[in-house]
Amino acid sequence: MPDHADPVDPTRRRPLRLGICGPVGTGKSSLIALLCRELAGSLELAVVTNDIYTDEDARFLRSAGVLEVDRIRAVETGACPHTAIRDDITANLMAAEELEGTYPFLDVVMIESGGDNLTATFSPALVDAQVFVLDVAGGGDVARKGGPGIERADLLVVNKTDLAPYVGVDVVQMLADARSARDERPVVGLSRTDRDSIDQLTAWLADVLATHRAGTLVPVDPGPMAAHGDGVGHGHGHGHAGAHQH
Amino acid sequence: MHPDLLLMLLADARLPVAGHTQSGSLEPAVVRGLGAAEVPAYLRLRLRTVVTVDAGTAVVARALVDSHGAAAGLGVLDRAWAARTSSPALRDAARGQGRALLRLTERLWPQGPGATALRAVESPPRAVVLGALACDLGLPGPALARLVGYDDVQTVCAAALKLVPLDPAVVTGWVRDALPRIEEMAESVAGLSEPDQVPATGAPQIEVWAQAHAHTTRRLFRA
Numbered sequence: 204m205p206d207h208a209d210p211v212d213p214t215r216r217r218p219l220r221l222g223i224c225g226p227v228g229t230g231k232s233s234l235i236a237l238l239c240r241e242l243a244g245s246l247e248l249a250v251v252t253n254d255i256y257t258d259e260d261a262r263f264l265r266s267a268g269v270l271e272v273d274r275i276r277a278v279e280t281g282a283c284p285h286t287a288i289r290d291d292i293t294a295n296l297m298a299a300e301e302l303e304g305t306y307p308f309l310d311v312v313m314i315e316s317g318g319d320n321l322t323a324t325f326s327p328a329l330v331d332a333q334v335f336v337l338d339v340a341g342g343g344d345v346a347r348k349g350g351p352g353i354e355r356a357d358l359l360v361v362n363k364t365d366l367a368p369y370v371g372v373d374v375v376q377m378l379a380d381a382r383s384a385r386d387e388r389p390v391v392g393l394s395r396t397d398r399d400s401i402d403q404l405t406a407w408l409a410d411v412l413a414t415h416r417a418g419t420l421v422p423v424d425p426g427p428m429a430a431h432g433d434g435v436g437h438g439h440g441h442g443h444a445g446a447h448q449h
Numbered sequence: 450m451h452p453d454l455l456l457m458l459l460a461d462a463r464l465p466v467a468g469h470t471q472s473g474s475l476e477p478a479v480v481r482g483l484g485a486a487e488v489p490a491y492l493r494l495r496l497r498t499v500v501t502v503d504a505g506t507a508v509v510a511r512a513l514v515d516s517h518g519a520a521a522g523l524g525v526l527d528r529a530w531a532a533r534t535s536s537p538a539l540r541d542a543a544r545g546q547g548r549a550l551l552r553l554t555e556r557l558w559p560q561g562p563g564a565t566a567l568r569a570v571e572s573p574p575r576a577v578v579l580g581a582l583a584c585d586l587g588l589p590g591p592a593l594a595r596l597v598g599y600d601d602v603q604t605v606c607a608a609a610l611k612l613v614p615l616d617p618a619v620v621t622g623w624v625r626d627a628l629p630r631i632e633e634m635a636e637s638v639a640g641l642s643e644p645d646q647v648p649a650t651g652a653p654q655i656e657v658w659a660q661a662h663a664h665t666t667r668r669l670f671r672a
């Protein structure tokens with residue numbers, strides 16, 4: 204079972220580690236900034252960014268002024284953004300642990316992947332839950348095409364729904380495609396200009412955080428591989444993934 | 450366990466110690482105009498300077514744990530290394546790499562006297578951690594010194610493939626050609642046993658580049 208316990212005080216759980224991934228420019232940093240703005244009053248937050256050019260994302264977040272500068276740390280990936288969140292997660296783990304050491308009262312550490320492509324997802328050894336971010340500007344078909352993040356991340360966000368009329372995308376259809384690619388897993392159509400969608404996002408996070416605190420959140424690997432098409436694996440691994448180590 | 454196998458394990462780029470985040474200061478060197486053709490000379494320069502410091506430090510860490518066990522005073526060695534590594538950026542990067550290797554050591558080999566001795570030092574650099582671990586794993590000093598040299602050459606060459614892409618066989622040729630230099634370097638430090646014997650052979654130019662690199666934005670590599 205994953206070890207969520209704080210090594211110093213085992214009665215206290217370490218913060219939830221939340222991964223944010225998805226293609227370049229879909230709004231990962233904006234989503235983190237949005238969550239910081241929404242939750243800064245109620246939760247203690249910190250952020251680790253991974254960029255191909257190291258600290259673009261960190262600088263964006265620092266300049267957004269939504270979080271104390273020292274709570275935003277950038278990790279270099281040596282031009283290997285996939286490796287850094289998937290097979291050798293050491294640099295990210297160390298950054299998260301350092302933040303957790305400096306700010307022992309943190310509730311959530313968000314980790315932004317270096318914007319890359321549709322197949323990059325986080326190792327469950329690094330994050331407890333992950334959000335995959337698409338946007339309507341990437342085209343209405345992206346959700347239907349699927350991929351590990353789209354199909355099996357804990358939450359799929361279809362961002363910038365306010366742009367739909369300008370890019371000729373039918374949001375209702377795109378969300379329906381996303382839902383059918385994801386079985387029961389949640390989808391939020393998000394826009395920073397749509398209050399209701401922001402509330403859906405924060406409600407999802409509150410839910411995940413509650414599960415994490417209760418010790419019942421089991422990190423799930425969206426996998427780099429396509430799901431088996433035999434139907435047998437449907438819904439499998441959600442909530443009852445097998446052994447993995449921290 | 451045959452030491453060769455442990456040596457291979459530690460030399461493998463797949464060891465999860467964030468090796469992919471390091472360029473051996475090649476990135477700042479390239480930014481300042483170092484061309485692909487000069488990389489082999491850069492490798493040799495590093496072997497004669499900063500790598501000699503690190504390899505000497507690792508060998509001494511190994512020797513200290515070998516003679517004093519868990520009571521080995523690695524703090525003195527840590528200071529000797531720091532005094533010979535004048536760029537704070539390089540020291541920070543090396544201590545970061547040390548933490549990464551220490552994480553793995555605590556997970557896989559927490560019992561040895563070297564692992565215990567390391568707990569008394571705050572954030573030791575990679576060379577100290579590697580040397581103490583090498584003692585716990587029964588690696589001989591000369592093999593350890595070769596490992597430090599080989600790892601540096603491969604780190605720079607792997608980063609070269611990202612920064613100045615060329616035929617990987619050419620780059621592997623650079624590694625092969627550097628092997629005798631690694632051996633020379635290893636021989637020069639293999640017999641050291643005391644902190645004050647660690648060679649003081651820093652390379653001011655590399656240290657200046659490394660220092661500037663730490664303050665640039667848009668870098669790919671940590672150091």
Ligand SMILES: Nc1nc2c(ncn2[C@@H]2O[C@H](COP(=O)(O)OP(=O)(O)OP(=O)(O)O)[C@@H](O)[C@H]2O)c(=O)[nH]1
Nearest residue numbers: 226227228229230231232233318363366393394395
């Ligand atoms: N119209 C609209 N634009 C948005 C929304 N959210 C983000 N954007 C814009 O999308 C662009 C990219 O946003 P970022 O947050 O930088 O995207 P990212 O995924 O972090 O990008 P990379 O880190 O480079 O991969 C920016 O210009 C944002 O202002 C939204 O809800 N509506």
Ligand SMILES: [Mg+2]
Nearest residue numbers: 231232260318
């Ligand atoms: Mg970003």
